[in-house]
Amino acid sequence: DKYTEEVKEIIKKELARFGVNAEVEGRAKHFFSIYKKMKEQNIDFDEVYDLIAFRIILENSTEKACYEILSIIHALWKPVPGRFKDYIAMPKANNYRSLHTTVIGPYGERVEIQIRTREMHEWAEEGIAAHWRYKEKGKFPAEDEEQIKKLRELLDLQQDAKSPREFLSNLKMALFTDEVYVFTPKGDVKSLPRGATPIDFAYSIHTDVGHQCVGARVNRVLVPLKYELKNGDTVEIITQAGHKPSKDWLKFVVTSRARAKIKAWIKAEEREKMIALGKELLEREFRRQHLKPPSQLKDEEVKNLFLEHSIDNLDDLFSTVGYGKLSPKYVAHKFLPEEVRRAAPEREEKKKKKEVTRVPSITLTGIEDILVRFAKCCEAIPGDDIVGYISRGRGITIHASSCPVVRGMDPERIVEVNWNLKNKQTYPVNMRVISIDSKGVLAEISSVITAHDINIRHAEVDTTTEQAICDFTIDVEDLKQLNQVVASIKRLKNVLSVERMRKY
Incomplete structure (x- = not known):
């Protein structure tokens, strides 16, 4: 506290010498705040530069005055290279504006100093409510349109979101981000989250520009649409009338606006x-x-x-x-x-009485007789945990829940399904048996399978120096029957392993 008061007095005297009317605040960072910053940013204690921070709030001043105060501070103390941030020229996404600099203060201590006007300070502390309170005193200037635009974008997020949870997630993405600053071909600055791509940039300009984006030039060089934009990049979007967004874009876009607009288009x-x-x-x-x-x-x-x-x-x-x-x-x-x-x-x-066999029905949200087909990648059988996938023009495709293909599917088109068998039917299953190579091994295994009243569709043997690999395609009624025949085969003397084979 003694050091903080000493530095505050030095700043006040220096500002008074130049006739500057300003409030000076100072504080030492709390231990928990230091610990939290070190953990979140994965840095050492020596890399925390704002252990001691001061704020200079200018009364009735302009942006120009902030830069003048900055020159006074830099003349007073030597600035730390790379530790200056200009949030006035390039505000954050939530319109936070201020100058941040770190200097070598008295006794060689690193000190962070923030410089802002009273209006900027009120915005930082109270947000947009403070902004409108300021403007009630007079007419709205042209720059207020930018704030109205930001509010409209937040409202768009709410309209495009399917649930309050999704809206909250999008809102957090929009407000709490590490940012990069890029330029349009005309020199306008766009603030985007770190990791943003040309697609994010395109949607920040206009929804139609995003939808019709087919390519991008960064610093006049063609780049992939998944290219991560960097500070200072100049971005030009190439569009094509009639082009439509790709679902693959959701794998690399990072802004909540781009994600919401792409999802809304896909849904429509x-x-x-x-x-x-x-x-x-x-x-x-x-x-x-x-x-x-x-x-x-x-x-x-x-x-x-x-x-x-x-x-x-x-x-x-x-x-x-x-x-x-x-x-x-x-x-x-x-x-x-x-x-x-x-x-x-x-x-x-x-x-039903005339039917000998019947395709099993699948229950979907309590309604039967839906269009169903079984995926060949996993060949699910009754007893397997299953999910349904809404296929375009082909009803519901049934996959085993463990099928890797399911992980790459659109979750919005996956539905819960259950087995609802009314008549017995057989299903093809591929099985591999590895055993010690001996005379009559195929016949021995086949006899065990047929003893369970199971039909063998196909069988072949491939022998190595010491082992026989027997591949079967058999017809089973359900997982229980398959497990029974597998257990019986495993009990054979020369059998080493029995495995159900799938295409994934």
């Missing part, structure tokens, strides 16, 4: 495709049931269905069917005459 594009798919599926089912096309249904005819499933219009109905949340058969059934609907369960029962 996906919805259009699902509307077209749902409409096609419903029209096909309605024709099969000899009903008039769904697009010709009157409001009173669809009112109950809309209320039951919180649907607002026909496009919502089509997209719900396209996403697989409602089956075409379920919707068509709602519009059948009463007598036909009563007879439908009887016809369904007769149809």
